[in-house]
Amino acid sequence: MKAIVAGEVIAEADKADLISIEGNWYFPPQSVREGVLTDSPTPYTCPWKGVCQYYTVTVGGQELPDRAWAYPEPYPTAIERVGKDFSGYVAFWKEVEVVD
Structure with a gap:
């Protein structure tokens, strides 16, 4: 899968x-x-995942604030709930298109 902004693959x-997780690909x-x-x-702190780190996505000189996020140290109960350790995994939204 790919995360794409303005035609550029960023992940x-x-x-x-x-x-x-909850409809988002990490x-x-x-x-x-x-x-x-x-x-x-x-x-931001998610009540069940923990403290969130937001990121500004920068592509081609364009800055897109808060278009990516991760949970560097999710709660142990969140890892149990998801069934996998997603520490540091990055999700995207809005202008960042995730395609198969």
Whole structure:
């Protein structure tokens, strides 16, 4: 699967390596292109997943704030609920299209 912004692939991995949570595909951290994500200061804590890290996605000089996120240290109960350790896996939204 691929995450694409403005025709550029910013993440790519086999579907078997992704994790689906609440309708979002989470990519392994090593599958995200280097230099595309920068930490965002936007705070959020999911009641069941834990503290979220948002990212600004930068492609072709265009900055898209909070278009990606991850849970660096999800709650142990969240990992149990999902059935896989998704620590650091990255999900995308809005202008970032995820395709098979």
